[in-house]
Amino acid sequence: MKHLDVIVIGGGHAGAEAAAAAARLGARTALVTLRADAIGVMSCNPAIGGLGKGHLVREIDALDGVMGRAADAAGIQFRLLNRRKGPAVQGPRAQADRKLYRLEMQRLLAAEENLTVVEGEVVDLRMEGQAVTGVVLQDGSEISARSVILTAGTFLNGIIHIGDQRQQGGRMGDHPSVPLAQKLAALDLPRGRLKTGTPPRLSGRSIDWASLEMQPGDDVPVLFSFLNRAPIARQISCGITHTNEATHDIVRANLGRSAMYGGHIEGVGPRYCPSIEDKVVRFADKTSHQVFLEPEGLDDDTVYPNGISTSLPAEVQESYVRSIAGLQNVVILQPGYAIEYDYFDPRSLRPTLELKSIEGLFFAGQINGTTGYEEAAAQGLVAGLNAAARALGRDPIHFSRSDSYIGVMLDDLLTRGVSEPYRMFTSRAEFRLALRADNADQRLTPKGIALGCVREDRRIAFAAKLDLMEQAHAALQARQLSSRDLAGTGITVRQDGARRSGFDLLSFGEEARETVESLFPDFAALPAEIREQVAIDALYAQYLHRQEQDARLLQREEETRLPTDFDYPAMPGLSKELALKLARLRPDTLAQAARIEGMTPAALTLLLAHVRKARRNAASA
Amino acid sequence: MNTIYALASARGKAGVAVLRLSGPGSHAAVAGLCGPLPEPRRASLRRLVKDGVELDQALVILFPEGESFTGEAAAELHLHGSLAVVQAVMQALAGEHGLRLAEPGEFTRRALENGKLDLAQVEGLADLIEAETEAQRRQALRVLSGAIGRRAEEWREKLIRAAALIEATIDFADEDVPVDVAPEVLALGHAVLADLRREALGGRAAERIRDGFEVAIIGAPNAGKSTLLNALAGREAAITSEIAGTTRDVIEVRMDIRGLAVTLLDTAGLRETEDQVERIGIDRALSRARMADLRVFLISDEALPGIEPEDGDILIRGKADLGGGGVSGKTGQGIAELIEEIGTRLLERSASAGVITRERHRLAIERAIEAMESAMSEVEKGTARAELAAAELRIALRALEALVGRVDVENLLDEIFSSFCIGK
Numbered sequence A: 001m002k003h004l005d006v007i008v009i010g011g012g013h014a015g016a017e018a019a020a021a022a023a024r025l026g027a028r029t030a031l032v033t034l035r036a037d038a039i040g041v042m043s044c045n046p047a048i049g050g051l052g053k054g055h056l057v058r059e060i061d062a063l064d065g066v067m068g069r070a071a072d073a074a075g076i077q078f079r080l081l082n083r084r085k086g087p088a089v090q091g092p093r094a095q096a097d098r099k100l101y102r103l104e105m106q107r108l109l110a111a112e113e114n115l116t117v118v119e120g121e122v123v124d125l126r127m128e129g130q131a132v133t134g135v136v137l138q139d140g141s142e143i144s145a146r147s148v149i150l151t152a153g154t155f156l157n158g159i160i161h162i163g164d165q166r167q168q169g170g171r172m173g174d175h176p177s178v179p180l181a182q183k184l185a186a187l188d189l190p191r192g193r194l195k196t197g198t199p200p201r202l203s204g205r206s207i208d209w210a211s212l213e214m215q216p217g218d219d220v221p222v223l224f225s226f227l228n229r230a231p232i233a234r235q236i237s238c239g240i241t242h243t244n245e246a247t248h249d250i251v252r253a254n255l256g257r258s259a260m261y262g263g264h265i266e267g268v269g270p271r272y273c274p275s276i277e278d279k280v281v282r283f284a285d286k287t288s289h290q291v292f293l294e295p296e297g298l299d300d301d302t303v304y305p306n307g308i309s310t311s312l313p314a315e316v317q318e319s320y321v322r323s324i325a326g327l328q329n330v331v332i333l334q335p336g337y338a339i340e341y342d343y344f345d346p347r348s349l350r351p352t353l354e355l356k357s358i359e360g361l362f363f364a365g366q367i368n369g370t371t372g373y374e375e376a377a378a379q380g381l382v383a384g385l386n387a388a389a390r391a392l393g394r395d396p397i398h399f400s401r402s403d404s405y406i407g408v409m410l411d412d413l414l415t416r417g418v419s420e421p422y423r424m425f426t427s428r429a430e431f432r433l434a435l436r437a438d439n440a441d442q443r444l445t446p447k448g449i450a451l452g453c454v455r456e457d458r459r460i461a462f463a464a465k466l467d468l469m470e471q472a473h474a475a476l477q478a479r480q481l482s483s484r485d486l487a488g489t490g491i492t493v494r495q496d497g498a499r500r501s502g503f504d505l506l507s508f509g510e511e512a513r514e515t516v517e518s519l520f521p522d523f524a525a526l527p528a529e530i531r532e533q534v535a536i537d538a539l540y541a542q543y544l545h546r547q548e549q550d551a552r553l554l555q556r557e558e559e560t561r562l563p564t565d566f567d568y569p570a571m572p573g574l575s576k577e578l579a580l581k582l583a584r585l586r587p588d589t590l591a592q593a594a595r596i597e598g599m600t601p602a603a604l605t606l607l608l609a610h611v612r613k614a615r616r617n618a619a620s621a
Numbered sequence B: 001m002n003t004i005y006a007l008a009s010a011r012g013k014a015g016v017a018v019l020r021l022s023g024p025g026s027h028a029a030v031a032g033l034c035g036p037l038p039e040p041r042r043a044s045l046r047r048l049v050k051d052g053v054e055l056d057q058a059l060v061i062l063f064p065e066g067e068s069f070t071g072e073a074a075a076e077l078h079l080h081g082s083l084a085v086v087q088a089v090m091q092a093l094a095g096e097h098g099l100r101l102a103e104p105g106e107f108t109r110r111a112l113e114n115g116k117l118d119l120a121q122v123e124g125l126a127d128l129i130e131a132e133t134e135a136q137r138r139q140a141l142r143v144l145s146g147a148i149g150r151r152a153e154e155w156r157e158k159l160i161r162a163a164a165l166i167e168a169t170i171d172f173a174d175e176d177v178p179v180d181v182a183p184e185v186l187a188l189g190h191a192v193l194a195d196l197r198r199e200a201l202g203g204r205a206a207e208r209i210r211d212g213f214e215v216a217i218i219g220a221p222n223a224g225k226s227t228l229l230n231a232l233a234g235r236e237a238a239i240t241s242e243i244a245g246t247t248r249d250v251i252e253v254r255m256d257i258r259g260l261a262v263t264l265l266d267t268a269g270l271r272e273t274e275d276q277v278e279r280i281g282i283d284r285a286l287s288r289a290r291m292a293d294l295r296v297f298l299i300s301d302e303a304l305p306g307i308e309p310e311d312g313d314i315l316i317r318g319k320a321d322l323g324g325g326g327v328s329g330k331t332g333q334g335i336a337e338l339i340e341e342i343g344t345r346l347l348e349r350s351a352s353a354g355v356i357t358r359e360r361h362r363l364a365i366e367r368a369i370e371a372m373e374s375a376m377s378e379v380e381k382g383t384a385r386a387e388l389a390a391a392e393l394r395i396a397l398r399a400l401e402a403l404v405g406r407v408d409v410e411n412l413l414d415e416i417f418s419s420f421c422i423g424k
């Protein structure tokens, strides 16, 4: 039997990132997945990033993860979303060539020294008491490891629905993972069913492109990785069309035949990814919806029609799709479908994504109730780093709501659980102005360097960037200007006698940029991206300053861990209701406890007091 | 680290009121009011002056860092115990940079964090906390029912809608959402802003009138409540006003008991009834009585439907003139003792209610106004600054949390998904 540090089950987006992260940290790692050539497959839309999601990819990249680099290599159309809004809410997005993405992901994993890929189905976990010690494969072989990460995605008891037809499947063309799902059921973890859907795939040749509005990518593409500057693949445009009344009539007339509306599905679906059935029912007065036609690859005829996912029978899909402008003669290559799958209540997890009840077993990705490649990959990164840390006897690695979207997502999942598939939005981050896609490296790369999961090339590039940033700040602080100095420069300031540095002046926004650069030539001489970044920092400086106190308080509470064996009901002073909630949810930190509904400042003080007491007792014992 | 302050003694017309300050700015803040500082740990008499107006003659005591209850630099002001004086000094402090009103339990928490609290004392915290949570529950209940509650509910809806509109244009920019949400956001925001401004202005003047405890007198219809109320009001206390409700549910009498403003509520006689209109009256009386700070139950032989005495309520026999002890409105027997008892119990409770809460609300409203004003001006500057408008709106919402309840991102998302067809 092979003995390893970390085993990752599943080669989806969570699994790939987890395996790469564990290996980077120096753990001997195996990635066990059903098909090695399916590593990095995008089950649904051929795109990476977006609002909130793009932030996650940048953070993964800042810790030297693989998603950003693979997306850059495969990107065939780059667009920075919200380009005309503030930089804090801009999110990079790229449409990816499916095949290029898969191949690049497989290449990146193959290049990891400590990583081996094993093809096979995991059917059972090896356990010793309440700790996991390895996995059992379908052929009966076993692999042992100190940490195991499960990233089975939509495969656990997956059921695919098309109209009233249902079949077992992990996604179209793949078997579900049933034996493992049964074993997991026996672990008695709280779980539920969720669902999601995907649109039919169309043949590009059968689309009347000439009649459609086309959307090109950005003139100046913004990439994901801090290490990349320009796209590699040829760039393409997407088509835009719209549904119409006729489309809606067809959908409406066939609602009873939809898997979702015919009552065949028990799982809960995401509200922000409504099927065409949902759209027609819930927004009955809207007569048209936008549909993006996204080519799935440069040498692939398949087109992904973004906006019309469905679980209607195949023949109904054909007739409603053909009612749409430009698609009158379209050929469906693969019908749309809905999929239902098991997920586990993420409130059973620690902030490392290790289960509270089973040592050494980590969960990441869609099985934790999230949706989306980026959410999956970000969790994979966290689980991979922590599984490796555990195996190597190192301290757990934590993320905070105040340092990353990763921290926001973990905290949301762990303290609230999910009631529908969880997706990242920028509005979930209360420190949104500080947690930007542009500064993900400054927020997280130092942490990665300290941990040892960041490689030489990135370390050097990052150090060089920091050096330039320092030069920029020094240049801007070199002179302090009064309102008189500024007269006639185009910047008007209050006559308050205050002297302002170049940095202060940059906070006046885009209009002040040119003047500042003419007044501070040393600053103007620096590379454009450095100037850009400093200008963004200046724009938000006063807000960041105001939030600092909140962030510090939060960090302190996040660092205060609550013992797992606290006897809450026996704590005098806690209301019974609160004590029961605490006993049930077992928050890991004071910060998590603070977000429990009904929690009072006084009760937090009491918890803190008990933490102190427990610590003192432990020290004197 | 912020410097915090709060009233440390029970409120009411006691001889002395102790205001406590803790944090790095505490000594400077005191110096701002009294000029040259006394030596540490030495009680000294000082005149407290703000903007040329004398607020009080007070005993001032300073504690250096490491030698105070919290372990931080701290100070105590022993003021004359009138509400007006306490209020004036607290307002003076509120205007100081870096100072804020302490959160409930915050002094204790700081003491704990700085290792100043003997851990044996921790168990003792429990009682304090129990009392505090009970007071908070009641407080929340009172705010969220009645007139201010209804207004708070309206603010809540408008603010959620406004924030959701902005967030929708941020998080779903590449989808089918209305491009220009500014007119609706501005209308919603300005409506709330106008209300808040009115509240902030009216708040201070009305505070003294509204500021007070409610004591409900509860009993069956023939238990002798009205005679008792008249006796209470007529003999020992001055009636400041008498308002007969438009319905016959609740009659209020305001009086002054041991320096506290107290409103006595004479609730409608409680009994089972078939009459629809009377039923409504009784329900209203019951809910009012449940929310009162204290209940006086006049016990008679008839059972009382729908309400149970809580810990700390007063139970007493009525119509004592008919023999058997208790209190009688007719002969005056037991009235003085009852007033004494009501006063004692209210003073006990006053520690965690009253001024602090009101002051907290007033400050919260002021902070919210400031943030809302910035939010509106950011909205006017256009969508390029949407994230800044959203940030200000969030600050306003957080400030108003105690009034409108917590609004979190799930509320915003609910609003977004119910109004817009979003999703590709």
Ligand SMILES: Cc1cc2nc3c(=O)[nH]c(=O)nc-3n(C[C@H](O)[C@H](O)[C@H](O)COP(=O)(O)OP(=O)(O)OC[C@H]3O[C@@H](n4cnc5c(N)ncnc54)[C@H](O)[C@@H]3O)c2cc1C
Pocket: A009, A010, A011, A012, A013, A014, A015, A032, A033, A034, A035, A038, A039, A041, A042, A043, A044, A045, A120, A121, A122, A123, A151, A152, A153, A154, A155, A156, A170, A171, A172, A176, A177, A180, A196, A197, A198, A273, A337, A338, A339, A364, A365, A366, A367, A370, A371, A372, A373, A376
């Ligand atoms: C039909 C459909 C529609 C979707 N629609 C959307 C959408 O609209 N928007 C969106 O954001 N996301 C959507 N997604 C979700 C997106 O695909 C997932 O969020 C993402 O792929 C999750 O990544 P993951 O790593 O958790 O799991 P997956 O990518 O599903 O990967 C799971 C991996 O585990 C392997 N595996 C499973 N069981 C075993 C086992 N026992 N032994 C070995 N290997 C195993 C599988 O082979 C697979 O490689 C959709 C997914 C599907 C299937």
